[in-house]
Amino acid sequence: MDVVEVDGSLGEGGGQILRTAAAFSTIFGRPVRVVRIRAGRGVPGLKRQHISALLVLARAAGGKVEGAREGSSEISFYPGENRTESLTLDMGTAASITLVLQAVVPAVALSRRRLRLELVGGTDVPWSPTFDYFSSVVRGAYRQVGIEFDVSAERRGYYPRGGGRVVATIEPSKGLKPLELVSREDLPGARVVSRCGSLPRRVAERQLSAASGLLERAGIKVLAGEVSEMESDSPGSSILVQSTGPTAWLGCDAIGARGKQSEHVGQEAAARFIAEMNSGACLDSNLSDMVIPLLSIAPSPSRVRIREVTSHLRSGLEIARQFTPYSWEAERQEGSTIVRVTPGTRTRALMGHNV
Numbered sequence: 001m002d003v004v005e006v007d008g009s010l011g012e013g014g015g016q017i018l019r020t021a022a023a024f025s026t027i028f029g030r031p032v033r034v035v036r037i038r039a040g041r042g043v044p045g046l047k048r049q050h051i052s053a054l055l056v057l058a059r060a061a062g063g064k065v066e067g068a069r070e071g072s073s074e075i076s077f078y079p080g081e082n083r084t085e086s087l088t089l090d091m092g093t094a095a096s097i098t099l100v101l102q103a104v105v106p107a108v109a110l111s112r113r114r115l116r117l118e119l120v121g122g123t124d125v126p127w128s129p130t131f132d133y134f135s136s137v138v139r140g141a142y143r144q145v146g147i148e149f150d151v152s153a154e155r156r157g158y159y160p161r162g163g164g165r166v167v168a169t170i171e172p173s174k175g176l177k178p179l180e181l182v183s184r185e186d187l188p189g190a191r192v193v194s195r196c197g198s199l200p201r202r203v204a205e206r207q208l209s210a211a212s213g214l215l216e217r218a219g220i221k222v223l224a225g226e227v228s229e230m231e232s233d234s235p236g237s238s239i240l241v242q243s244t245g246p247t248a249w250l251g252c253d254a255i256g257a258r259g260k261q262s263e264h265v266g267q268e269a270a271a272r273f274i275a276e277m278n279s280g281a282c283l284d285s286n287l288s289d290m291v292i293p294l295l296s297i298a299p300s301p302s303r304v305r306i307r308e309v310t311s312h313l314r315s316g317l318e319i320a321r322q323f324t325p326y327s328w329e330a331e332r333q334e335g336s337t338i339v340r341v342t343p344g345t346r347t348r349a350l351m352g353h354n355v
Contacts, residue, residue, distance in 0.1 A: 158236025197232030
């Protein structure tokens with residue numbers, strides 16, 4: 001079978017390109033070569049979390065990966081046929097667990113495989129979704145398109161030590177469902193979850209207070225606010241503002257950092273959430289990047305209202321096109337964008353037994 005070659009410097013040249021390519025490779029059973037990985041970044045090449053996602057996918061599918069070492073600018077990924085049902089991987093650092101799951105969950109589910117996965121690393125770290133966002137917002141939206149998984153955090157992991165422990169169980173999908181999310185029902189308000197680990201409880205309380213104040217001033221009712229202290233090897237904090245339902249999946253999070261005031265953490269998440277709410281979007285910007293490229297393999301067209309087409313989304317849609325013929329278009333409407341994805345007629349044949 002011909003190898004699909006993907007340019008890892010596409011768009012902003014981030015790790016999402018690698019994860020998306022490996023996920024589609026697993027779903028379609030087609031080998032992929034990714035070159036110029038993260039070429040435009042300050043420190044190019046593979047990082048630990050990228051390697052972890054590749055290793056999990058390879059082991060889950062009985063395949064192999066070549067070039068999976070830190071700093072590598074090129075890898076070849078070969079999905080196999082043997083199915084592993086349980087995996088444990090300690091990433092050894094605060095490498096992002098949620099970014100690994102972002103690739104593994106849809107790839108395994110849409111390959112009609114079941115997998116119990118235990119990962120040790122970072123649960124709430126910079127430049128990646130927080131665990132709460134993934135376990136709540138992402139999980140709910142994936143369920144709506146036919147991807148089922150359960151996930152729990154037995155311990156939180158913050159930068160730099162990590163040590164977070166997450167257990168996920170991914171179920172075989174019965175088939176991807178198209179989405180029709182262009183008209184959002186009125187959302188009653190937002191729910192806020194604020195956490196801290198190895199820090200005084202007041203850190204999480206200040207994050208929650210700042211986020212709630214900004215939301216209320218913007219006319220968004222805070223339906224519930226949760227504060228909790230978690231066990232962790234390194235001190236850290238996170239916050240999630242969300243509003244979800246059958247017609248909308250919106251969530252915005254933020255991470256604490258040394259020298260960053262707790263109030264700024266809360267306001268950062270709240271400000272982004274307000275922008276998403278005011279745009280009329282049905283999927284938030286980060287979720288759009290994860291979900292919309294998958295709609296290229298749904299059995300019929302999808303339409304989704306989002307805030308805007310990000311560079312991440314464009315890259316994901318371009319990679320999907322290298323595996324399956326489909327089309328997409330975006331129409332700007334009064335502060336938001338409707339994206340239409342039309343799968344190609346050859347998609348079922350290309351996916352073979354996975355459909």
